[in-house]
Amino acid sequence: xxxxxxxxxxxxxxxxxxxxxxxxxxxxxxxxxxxxxxxxxxxxxxxxxxxxxxxxxxxxxxxxxxxxxxxxxxxxxxxxxxxxxxxxxxxxxxxxxxxxxxxxxxxxxxxxxxxxxxxxxxxxxxxxxxxxxxxxxxxxxxxxx
Ligand code: ZN
Numbered sequence: 001x002x003x004x005x006x007x008x009x010x011x012x013x014x015x016x017x018x019x020x021x022x023x024x025x026x027x028x029x030x031x032x033x034x035x036x037x038x039x040x041x042x043x044x045x046x047x048x049x050x051x052x053x054x055x056x057x058x059x060x061x062x063x064x065x066x067x068x069x070x071x072x073x074x075x076x077x078x079x080x081x082x083x084x085x086x087x088x089x090x091x092x093x094x095x096x097x098x099x100x101x102x103x104x105x106x107x108x109x110x111x112x113x114x115x116x117x118x119x120x121x122x123x124x125x126x127x128x129x130x131x132x133x134x135x136x137x138x139x140x141x142x143x144x145x
Contacts, residue, residue: 028139032131
C-alpha cells in the first residue's frame with residue numbers, strides 16, 4: 001500500500017523540489033500549517049493581472065506535502081487565477097476520493113491520489129493549495145488597494 005502512496009514521482013519531487021525558495025519581492029505570500037503532521041509551507045506568487053507568472057515555496061514538511069507543493073508550483077505557473085482555483089478544486093476532489101482523477105488535467109498530481117486511503121494525509125496533499133489560494137487572495141487585495 002505504501003508503494004501506492006510514495007510513487008517515484010512523489011519521491012523525486014520531495015528530493016528535488018521545484019521552485020523552492022523565497023521570492024523577493026512577491027505580489028503575495030501566505031503561510032500554511034498542518035498541525036496534524038507538522039508540515040509548514042510558505043507560498044509566494046507573482047501575478048500579471050489575472051495571470052500567475054511565477055510561484056515559489058519554502059517550508060518543511062513530509063514527503064507528501066513537499067511533493068504536493070513542488071507539483072503545485074509547476075501546475076499553476078502560467079495559468080489564470082480562476083484556472084488555478086478550478087484546478088485546486090479538482091485536486092481536492094481527487095485526493096479526497098470524491099472525484100475520479102483526470103490524468104490529463106492533473107498530470108503528475110494524479111500521483112497524490114494515493115492519499116485518499118489515508119485521511120490524515122489528505123491535509124498534507126492539499127496544504128500547499130490552500131496556501132496558494134491565501135497567497136492569491138493576498139495578491140488580489142494588494143492590487144485593489
Ligand atoms: Zn504531512
